[in-house]
Amino acid sequence: MPPGPGPLTAAVVDLAAIAERSYDPRLAEVGRRCLDRLRIPLSIALVGRVSTGKSTLLNALLGRKMAPTDGRECTQIVYVFRYDPHTTATLVSRAGSERTTVDLDDRSRLPADFDLPASEISYIDVTMPLPLLEEVTLLDTPGLASAETQNSAATERMLHDTEESAARADALLFCVNGPIREDEAAAVRAFSGSRGAKRLSGATAIGILTRADQVAQDPLSSWTAATGLARDMAARNTELFSTVVPVVGLLAETAETGALREPHARALGELARAWSPDVAHDALASPMMFREEGGPVEGPVRTELLDLLGQFGVGRMLDRIRSGTRPDVVSLTREAAAASGLAAMRTQIRRSLGSRSDVLKASGALEELMESAYDAGDRSLYDAAQSMLDRPEMFPLKVIGMGRQLATGEVKPPAGLVEQAWITVQTGLPRTTKAEASRAAAEWKRWAELTDSAGQRLARVMVRAWQLAAESKSGEGPP
Ligand SMILES: Nc1nc2c(ncn2[C@@H]2O[C@H](COP(=O)(O)OP(=O)(O)O)[C@@H](O)[C@H]2O)c(=O)[nH]1
Ligand SMILES: [Mg+2]
Incomplete structure (x- = not known):
């Protein structure tokens, strides 16, 4: 951190x-x-x-x-x-x-x-x-x-x-x-x-x-x-x-909060032994069938298993036990965590x-400040914010702003360019050759002549992004 x-x-x-x-x-x-x-x-x-x-x-x-x-x-x-x-x-x-x-x-x-x-x-x-x-x-x-x-x-x-x-x-x-x-x-x-x-x-x-x-x-x-x-x-x-x-989320919550207890682990072990994979599959088709299928484990415990793991989770646990996982709390909690995708x-x-914590924080607050300065008619604060945004090191904030322009539909670059813009917003442009970058930048400049002022603002950001992408490898192509 x-x-x-x-x-x-x-x-x-x-x-x-x-x-x-x-x-x-x-x-x-x-x-x-x-x-x-x-x-x-x-x-x-x-x-x-x-x-x-x-x-x-x-x-x-x-x-x-x-x-x-x-x-x-x-x-x-x-x-x-x-x-x-x-x-x-x-x-x-x-x-x-x-x-x-x-x-x-x-x-x-x-x-x-x-x-x-x-x-x-x-x-x-x-x-x-x-x-x-x-x-x-x-x-x-x-x-x-x-x-x-x-x-x-x-x-x-x-x-x-x-x-x-x-x-x-x-x-x-x-x-x-x-x-x-x-x-x-x-x-x-x-x-x-x-x-x-x-x-x-x-x-x-x-x-x-x-x-x-x-x-x-x-x-x-x-x-x-x-x-x-x-x-x-x-x-x-x-x-x-x-x-x-x-x-x-349910499996993740159960695993991360340690909600699975010894009686649950034991019950899952008993069901895995008593039920063939086919029987388990049929029983897990609905909560009612799971509760009513013959075999060990009382109704209330079966209900708890469903509340903690869901049908998918119970099925996954029974599978894992059949493949050799020990039916104890520690092992099954580990399996639940793995199956949750958390x-x-x-x-x-x-x-x-x-990794973008600084950019996201600065961007969110700056936007709120600029909006309020504008509403309050505080020209000098608004201008100060604008000139801060124009400083080279603030460029990542402009990229985030570009994401907003694209998402709200304020600016609609043509196919080919719009994908580039989204890549820039989400992951940044790849390193590239000077020739490739200036070709791309020229395309944005051409489009800028055909669009409105919001579009031109976005095009300027993309031209700068391509310059930076080219500079990040001192003009040579990627290795
Ligand atoms: N099967 C299943 N149920 C879930 C899962 N996540 C939440 N639930 C259930 O969905 C219901 C609503 O969940 P809750 O987290 O309160 O939703 P919220 O309104 O978005 O906060 C609750 O009964 C949860 O137990 C999940 O991953 N699987
Ligand atoms: Mg809620």
Whole structure:
């Protein structure tokens, strides 16, 4: 973990400090908020439709079942998880931002109910001494309601809170359960018109195909289906996601929180011995058949197995035991973790977001500052931000801005050029020869003559990107 803020973040801190001293109370408030935000590690919000498995995944990442996961009454409010040497939970009220301590239960978990109704809670601020939280701050959001849901006051508020969190986060994990369906597309479109949508671009959002065990009809073949689907979705939604990764959040949560106990391991061992692969396959076709199939292990324990592992997970455990894995807690927890895909997801997040932490943080806050300076008519702050952006070392911020221009459809370069632009946003251009780079740059300059001023701004960024790509190998071709 890099100590202190990166160079880009540090530059934006200076601007935020100027905003904080503004006579305009709204601009001063934005300045204060940006300073707070720049001081904490990269903030990542989990967004997506209700019940896509956001809180389950969050618990897996924390290694503790902190966030409520139940769909019905839960996650009606925003939870912020950040680092502190002590575990604490504080309720921040909407009115007056009053803070009251929330008592954790005897297993150090968050309670399901609070003294205030959800409509009066701004968010729950949770601190924990986890190494992960030294690197990122995580936000659990209620989520986007589906188009079928009535627009009750509660769902309106949940949507609004989710959008606000997304707008203030540096990056998003956008959770989906399958191809973006029509009702989901509607939710994404509703989101696209909001402040939070600015974050929803391939530069700052990773698609997470959660509940990957439920993608296919047959739970046992679901993981393979999910892997293919994730690859497809990434290819089809470059404007939304830098990548799409499948994960079985439920298995990850069970493994990472150590929820599997000795009776579960023993029960899985007994079922593996009693059932042939064919019998197990048929029994795992539905929860009801699993509970009713003859053999050892009482009904309540079978239900617990389904709650902890799902049909896919139980099937996977039985397979592994038949192939020689010992039916004990340690071995099966390890198998559950391996089957969940969590490790690959972590690697992907680190690659897409972690390594660009400084750029993403600086970019998010700078955008908010510039917008507010513009709204407040503070010309000098706006100009200062603009000239800061024009400094050569700030170039990565312009690249992120380009991702936003592309994602919102503000600029539409022609085929051939648009792919180049997305590659630049997501991974940067490859090293190249001077000749190749100047050919590409010339193409962008030609297009710039045909487009509007927003397009010209983007073309200038691409011309510069090609120059840098050529310079990175002192003019010679790649080895
Ligand atoms: N089978 C299965 N169920 C899951 C998975 N992830 C979450 N769920 C279940 O889906 C429901 C909603 O999950 P939750 O995390 O609360 O969704 P959220 O509304 O997006 O936060 C809960 O009943 C979870 O147990 C998964 O990977 N597999
Ligand atoms: Mg939730």
